[in-house]
Amino acid sequence: NVVNAAALYRYxxxxxxxxxxxxxxxxxxxxxxxxxxxxxxxxxxKEINAKLESSLSxxxxxxxxxxxxxxxxxxxxxxxxxxxxxxxxxxxxGSTSTDDSQKLVDLxxxxxxxxxxxxxxxxxxxxxxxxxxxxxxxxxxxxxxxLQPQQLAGKIVGQVWSFRDVTxxxxxxxxFKHQALHDPLTNLPNRSLFDQKLSEVLTHATYHSEIVALxxxxxxxxxxxxxxxxxxxxxxxxxxxTKRLVACLRxxxxxxxxxxxxxxxxxxxxxxxxxxxxxxxxxxxxxQPEFILEGHCLRVTISIxxxxxxxxxLDSSTLLRCADKALYNAKKSGxxxxxxxx
Numbered sequence: 001n002v003v004n005a006a007a008l009y010r011y012x013x014x015x016x017x018x019x020x021x022x023x024x025x026x027x028x029x030x031x032x033x034x035x036x037x038x039x040x041x042x043x044x045x046k047e048i049n050a051k052l053e054s055s056l057s058x059x060x061x062x063x064x065x066x067x068x069x070x071x072x073x074x075x076x077x078x079x080x081x082x083x084x085x086x087x088x089x090x091x092x093x094g095s096t097s098t099d100d101s102q103k104l105v106d107l108x109x110x111x112x113x114x115x116x117x118x119x120x121x122x123x124x125x126x127x128x129x130x131x132x133x134x135x136x137x138x139x140x141x142x143x144x145x146x147l148q149p150q151q152l153a154g155k156i157v158g159q160v161w162s163f164r165d166v167t168x169x170x171x172x173x174x175x176f177k178h179q180a181l182h183d184p185l186t187n188l189p190n191r192s193l194f195d196q197k198l199s200e201v202l203t204h205a206t207y208h209s210e211i212v213a214l215x216x217x218x219x220x221x222x223x224x225x226x227x228x229x230x231x232x233x234x235x236x237x238x239x240x241x242t243k244r245l246v247a248c249l250r251x252x253x254x255x256x257x258x259x260x261x262x263x264x265x266x267x268x269x270x271x272x273x274x275x276x277x278x279x280x281x282x283x284x285x286x287x288q289p290e291f292i293l294e295g296h297c298l299r300v301t302i303s304i305x306x307x308x309x310x311x312x313x314l315d316s317s318t319l320l321r322c323a324d325k326a327l328y329n330a331k332k333s334g335x336x337x338x339x340x341x342x
Contacts, residue, residue, distance in 0.1 A: 069163035072150065077124055079104055080158060089143060089163050111137050123147060128156055134166070141167045183257040185235055186242040194256035194264055198316050201254075201268045205309060212309040213267035213276035214319045216327040217245070217283065220301045220335040222261035229296055236293045237300065244286045248279070264323075273308055273340065280304045280338035301336035303327060312341055 069086030073079060079101040087096065090108055105124070109117045116135045123131065128149050135143040144166045150158040181193040189197070198214070205212045219241065226234040238261065245255055245263065254266045270276055284302060291298045305327025313319040322341050330339035 067164070071161040071163070072158060073124070073161070074158040075127075075156070077101070077105075086163060089165050111139075113138055124159075126159075134170075141165060142170045143167075186239055186257050188242060188263075189254060189256040191256065191258060194254070194258070194266070195316065197254050198266055198319075201266055202309060202316065202319075205268065210268065211270050211272070211311075213265075213270050213273075213279075214307045214309070214323045215265040215267065215276070215280065216258070216305040216320075216323040217263040217265065217302050218304075218327060218331065219261035220303055220331070222300070225298065225300070229294075229298075233293050233296060233298075237291060237298060240291050240293065241287065241300065241302075245283060248282045248286050273306075273311070276306050276308065276340070277338065280306060284336060284338065303330040303335050304338035305330055306338060306340035308340070 066083065066085065069089040070081075070083045071079070071086050072081045079098045081098060082104075086092075087094075090111060092104065092107060096104055096107075109121060112120060113136050119133075120135060123129065129147060130149070131145075131147045133145060135145055137143065142165075144164045146162045148160055149156045150160045181190060182188065183190050201212055204210070219238075222234070222237075225237055238257075242255075242257075242263075245265075249255060249265070250267075252268055256264050258264045267276060267279060283304065287300055287302055291300065305323045305325065307313060307319045307322035307326060309319055312322040326339045326341050330337045333339065
């Protein structure tokens with residue numbers, strides 16, 4: 001294999017020349033070395049390709065095994081790849097492929113509420129951004145996403161999106177949050193939420209020079225209802241009273257169960273003390289019709305104490321004390337009445 005057939009033929013047919021023979025053999029050796037090197041390179045290339053195919057298969061298998069939906073976009077915003085979990089999260093048709101970049105993006109945008117669709121569209125054109133947030137769908141689902149740039153050799157070549165359906169987690173979270181801030185019997189805000197809202201309302205009123213009324217309400221002789229008919233009827237009465245009181249208030253007002261048979265109300269943006277008095281009269285009147293509960297006919301009245309910001313106090317604690325004192329005065333004057341510190 002070292003000396004080709006033509007060279008051998010030459011030395012058979014003509015007299016032997018040492019220099020020519022050396023040159024011919026040297027050329028043949030170089031050719032042999034080049035062929036060996038080329039064969040080695042081909043073998044190495046096959047080995048590298050096999051490793052790349054194996055790595056790609058492993059990467060794709062990993063992509064499919066992840067619990068997140070993954071979407072990869074190139075620098076131009078075209079879809080490079082996505083996994084099956086991504087298709088499931090966004091309810092994509094089975095025929096959707098990476099060739100349908102605009103169709104895929106449109107399907108996502110159509111699923112989102114308007115504000116989140118706009119935000120998502122803006123993120124698609126960001127070149128170098130890391131962001132984690134939530135997307136809300138029209139069907140009520142909540143999708144958490146994590147966005148980061150895709151880099152290759154130090155250059156940004158696209159985006160990688162990870163998506164996870166967190167609807168159940170968010171619903172559970174909201175349920176716990178609601179339970180922590182609301183009374184379980186009446187579903188009204190509890191003291192914690194009331195204190196929080198009162199602080200917010202007073203801050204707003206201070207900034208805008210507004211008047212705020214604070215009321216304490218107490219059901220008159222409620223203990224007798226529990227003692228006579230039992231706590232189950234007493235609970236039903238509290239729920240029925242709550243419905244009537246809420247119906248008398250504006251959307252911006254807030255009523256909370258303070259504890260037992262006591263309620264507290266915040267009335268923001270009133271113009272005069274008389275406005276608070278008129279609302280107190282309505283609250284007393286709405287309870288005048290009797291309640292029919294478990295076959296029992298019950299009548300109930302309330303006493304109300306009123307305090308005004310800024311006239312009666314500039315902070316929550318002072319206003320609460322004033323409203324409580326006014327409530328005491330209303331009960332002392334015969335109940336089924338309201339009182340304020342005029």
